[in-house]
Amino acid sequence: MMGELAYKVRRFSEADLESVIKINRTCLPENYSSNFFIDIYRSYPEGFLVAEYNGEVVGYIMCRVEFGFSEFGRFRLTKKIHVVSIAVMVQHRRKGLAKTLLTEAIKALDRKYGCSEVFLEVRVSNQPAINLYRKLGFRDIRVIHHYYIDSEDALVMARKLPLEEDLESEAG
Ligand code: ACO
Ligand code: ZN
Numbered sequence: 001m002m003g004e005l006a007y008k009v010r011r012f013s014e015a016d017l018e019s020v021i022k023i024n025r026t027c028l029p030e031n032y033s034s035n036f037f038i039d040i041y042r043s044y045p046e047g048f049l050v051a052e053y054n055g056e057v058v059g060y061i062m063c064r065v066e067f068g069f070s071e072f073g074r075f076r077l078t079k080k081i082h083v084v085s086i087a088v089m090v091q092h093r094r095k096g097l098a099k100t101l102l103t104e105a106i107k108a109l110d111r112k113y114g115c116s117e118v119f120l121e122v123r124v125s126n127q128p129a130i131n132l133y134r135k136l137g138f139r140d141i142r143v144i145h146h147y148y149i150d151s152e153d154a155l156v157m158a159r160k161l162p163l164e165e166d167l168e169s170e171a172g
Contacts, residue, residue: 007092009100012041012048012060019057020050027087029150040064040084046108047081051088051097059088061101065109071119071141071158081109081161083120086129098132103163110161119158121147133157137164 012020017037025031040062041048047063062085070078083105088097106118122129124143138157147154 006054007095007097008052009049009097009104010052011045012050012062014038014041016050016057016060020060020062023057023060023087023089024085026089028085030085030148032085037062044109046112047105049101049105049108051092051101053092058092059086059097059101061086061098061105063105063109065113065115071117071156072160078117079113079115080158081106081113081115081118083118093128099136102132102136106161106163110163115161117158117160119156121154121156123148124153124155130155130157 017034020037021031021034037048044064047061047065049061050057051059061083063081063083066080066082067077068080070076071080083102086098086101088101109115118138119141120133120138121144122133134157137159139159141156141158144154144156146152
């Protein structure tokens, strides 16, 4: 899937900001200020990656680490990776880029912070993304009513860490 040398996944750098903002605005209705991207990058650089095609940025993932209640119940406090935003330009989809971005970012943050789970919110209508997360072992946790600005519901999905070896090696 990632056999084509033209594709490469690497750490975000501040020189990529404009490209990432453009991809975010093209692919998603949830858009953020430059400061929001930069603040997350400076706090959690291991969790902010980009995918390149022939040197052009065509996808990104942005994550942070949060301390709060486990998504798996029992009011247990835990360190969780939050996948804040991920997108791949439409011409470069179904090549495994999102899967690689997710596995690489999760592994890097888990290595540094020792997290016990990873979670995210996704629009209940976003079947491609939900399929991707299920394939990576995420489970449906709960629905947040009217989460998005247009009042669509969010599905919270989560999985326990670490990622299994099969996912880690397949992503390389
Ligand atoms: N239909 C069905 N299954 C899909 C689809 C789809 N359109 N896209 C991905 N999948 C599943 C498949 O199982 C796929 O494996 P396969 O191609 O071998 O069948 C698997 O996910 C891996 O797909 P990737 O190629 O890694 O995913 P891609 O690089 O195409 O990116 C993404 C997926 C990020 C959801 C892309 O479609 C996109 O950018 N969408 C618009 C932005 C978006 O919705 N982002 C997620 C919002 S939620 C959040 O950010 C936390
Ligand atoms: Zn979120």
